[in-house]
Amino acid sequence: MKKDIKWGFTGISIIVGLMLAIQFQTVKQPKIKDTRDGWELRTQILAEQQMQSKLLTEIRELEEQASSYETKRSHNKESALKQTLNELKQEAGQTKVTGEGIVIKIKPLPEAELLGETIHSISPELLERLLNEINMYNAEHISINGQRVINTTVIREINGEPKIGGFSLGSYPITVRVLSSNAQNLHDRIKVSKVIEQFFIDNLSVEISDPVKELAVPSYQNPLKIKYLEPAGQE
């Protein structure tokens, strides 16, 4: 074979091989067999539908917000900005909030006191667990001993003393105020929650009040430190 003939032929045959391989892979693509039965598919569909409706609600809310911004912007720029600022402040815990909620009181167990057992101060892990549990049941605003709990609040032990954002939680009772739009639900769920038993192991009793219509949660008092945020450039 002449040299140039060889190379032309080889090049073309490489291309043909490549095409063959790609076609082969494309055709045999669905390798994994779908072995789910009807019931599993039904649950899958249900989950997807829930997801869809959730997303749709979210979209609608955002669209409403956008349209309200749009109308407000055309009316009054300043008031729209102020309202947004207030909304953001409320979300960040910078304002005092009142609303429906429950009060949780953590006290030493009387029986333990009677027996003369030493009552240790509450462990941060236990308190965090309680907060996680409360948050799981749709709590909106929380304060502990008058200290507002926000996203960046730290609960830790310093020199054997539990502290929340720098304030001591050494003495009992500890009062946790929780606001929720569905306080009854929150109350019922917290009452049967496992975390209450954990408190019992630590010789602490937990008292959960009935839902209160008007409950106040104070604002966050320390200045918020913003380390990584920067104002966006003008576009």
Add this chain to the structure above:
Amino acid sequence: MWLPIFGLILGVMLGLLTDIRIPDEYSNYLSIAVLAALDTLLGGMRAYLQNLYDEKVFVSGFFFNIILAASLAFLGVHLGVDLYLAAVFAFGVRLFQNIAVIRRILLSKWSKSPEKNL
């Protein structure tokens, strides 16, 4: 003689190893293109055996046939007529003819060569 076969194997390996996939909608076009390419390849081999081989005709025919086949399939999709069947038919017939010619040439070569040796 071995270089093109090696090239074919190299191409297949390359395609399998890189794991390239094309969308399902286009697999029709690719299958037609593969058919056209195979036809051209066999046509080239036949031409070489018949001493009619021309590099330019071969390479241009390869690309032209592929493009023609793919565009015929595309037109068929848009007209609602399975025009790609025309390409399948044409290339299929030519494929068989080419293979038959190659077989005959190779057979006659083999049957001639022992006579020389005798």
